[in-house]
Amino acid sequence: MTDLPLKTQEPRLWRSDGWTAQVIKNEDDDGWAVAMTPDGQSEPALVGPWTMGRDKKNPKPLDGSAFITLVKTAREFVRRSEQQLHATLHQSITVAHDAGRITVCLDITPDDDNPSALLSAKDELDELLAEVRVPPAFKLNRASALKWVEAGFAKPV
Template sequence: MHHTDDALSEHESTAIHEPRLWRDKGWTARVIKNEDGDGWAVEMIRGGSAEPALVGPWTMGRNKVDPKPLDATAHQTLVKTASEVIRRHEQQLHAQLNKQVSIESESGTVIVKLVITPDEFEPFGTLTAEDSFGDVLATVKVRPDFRLTRDSAERWAAGGFDRIR
């Protein structure tokens, strides 16, 4: 059985090592004309993503006209930078979608967690109360704009962890 490159998705196929296009280790660096005036920019695209994870300025070559050619070292540095940008973005997103507070109740410390499930049509939140051993005391669905604060958590606990209207 003969395998063609079509069997692989485009971004996993052969590495490309060209002065303005460098594809390796799941990342593509592409040197492009800078849209805001003169000079050059570099786009870093992860895997089969349509959007670049990072677009940054790119150095001129020796002739002060053409871009500096890409090489393995430059690609490696760009991959590191772009990965860091993605990681920070994912952490930020995680922080926006996951919050928790701890409150004191008669039975001890209770951790109340809010997880927002993003959805184009019907995003929702899930509020969960856990005791200090991590056992779930209650879970309710809440509006995606529910604000979890120590106060709202204490009110929920005081109401016996009933559904929140």
Template sequence: MLQDDAPDTADTTEEPIKEARLWRDRGWTAKVVKNNDDDGWAVEMYTRGQAEPALVGPWTMGRDKKNPKPLDTAAFNTLVKTASEVIRRHEQAQAALHHKEQRVGAVLVTLDIVVEDDEAHALLAARDADGAQLAQVRVPASFRLSAASAAAWVDGGFVRP
């Protein structure tokens, strides 16, 4: 069974499909497809509304060694769990790219990139040891937070860099 941390993608308007090469349930679709790289098979996992698969992996051959093994409940649940984990890790990596921290004594300096189509920018902020905000300024998204730039900002009285 799926773990509680799996995304709740239940949709009462979508009828489940449970075929040998296509399963659709709870906002996920598993498709077994011919592997273009070799003579085997692959499985693609899609989330509802996404054109690109969240996960693509090899799929097991059936007993006849020509056709793929049919999908079943256990395999589908495992694929959903694995694809959910891939998405979660991707989101964590993206968040890490957009958030940086440097400590200057008791002051925590953070840089959060705000991705907007028309005007990407970043927010440079400082918090004291109790978590109270000391300053926040808007900087270009290209601003690089380093130990030196954080120290210079704190020592300079939080003047916009």
């Protein structure tokens, strides 16, 4: 790993606060884009359009306020992406049953070679009622949760 300067402030490259903003040629048209890359990452977390300069040919240079806004936007994008991934990997639904309210959870462990998922049920006191392995593609919804509960927590087919 090379040692990067702590702070760079060039017209097309700014590096500070754990982020690098780099103005790049937009491959889709004649315009420009800015790539926001967190320190230590090889791929940008966010790429967005960038403003043309006055000559309508070259990009507008980066400046301090633009960089601050870009960092804020990129951090928020990363935070929302992480929240969305968490919500996808850890789902729960509460259903009403004769035994009371039961919360059914699906926890997916992503893995390129061997992904897995665990379906579990807890009662209103957060006591574990059942737990079974299911395919990571298992669809948890109100109907599938209720069906599993009503089947006595038998492994879903």
